[in-house]
Amino acid sequence: MDTAQVQARVLAAAQEARQRAYAPYSRFRVGAAVMLSDGVVIQGCNVENASYGLSVCAERVALWAAVAQGRHDFIAMGLAVASGTPCGACRQVLSELCPPDMPVWVITDDGAVQAFTVAQLLPAAFDASDLDREGTE
Numbered sequence: 001m002d003t004a005q006v007q008a009r010v011l012a013a014a015q016e017a018r019q020r021a022y023a024p025y026s027r028f029r030v031g032a033a034v035m036l037s038d039g040v041v042i043q044g045c046n047v048e049n050a051s052y053g054l055s056v057c058a059e060r061v062a063l064w065a066a067v068a069q070g071r072h073d074f075i076a077m078g079l080a081v082a083s084g085t086p087c088g089a090c091r092q093v094l095s096e097l098c099p100p101d102m103p104v105w106v107i108t109d110d111g112a113v114q115a116f117t118v119a120q121l122l123p124a125a126f127d128a129s130d131l132d133r134e135g136t137e
């Protein structure tokens with residue numbers, strides 16, 4: 001599977017997942033899909049809550065669903081959204097779980113596809129190595 005095929009599959013899966021978004025409050029529906037090294041695609045959509053702070057983004061739903069299935073071998077993500085790019089929280093989670101050079105493609109309602117890597121989305125990320133440093137007291 002070449003890069004164009006991977007991109008087409010994750011974006012199509014993200015668009016499909018977007019239809020299942022539970023977004024009664026914001027009406028901002030988002031779909032995400034991550035591809036694993038064997039070509040398996042796992043979808044996510046945003047899931048909102050009347051207690052707004054409990055709402056979770058599509059990207060994290062997809063990543064956490066994969067982890068819950070014992071999978072960590074991410075090779076690509078697609079995101080389908082009206083406009084915009086992953087939020088800061090999702091960028092941090094992508095940085096934790098995915099390779100820095102992993103592509104993240106975002107398709108917006110205008111049909112444009114933006115391409116990022118995980119490292120481009122969150123340069124100078126906080127990571128596990130930061131926890132190894134001596135704390136200040």
Ligand code: ZN
Pocket residue numbers: 057058059060086087088089090091
């Ligand atoms: Zn997010």
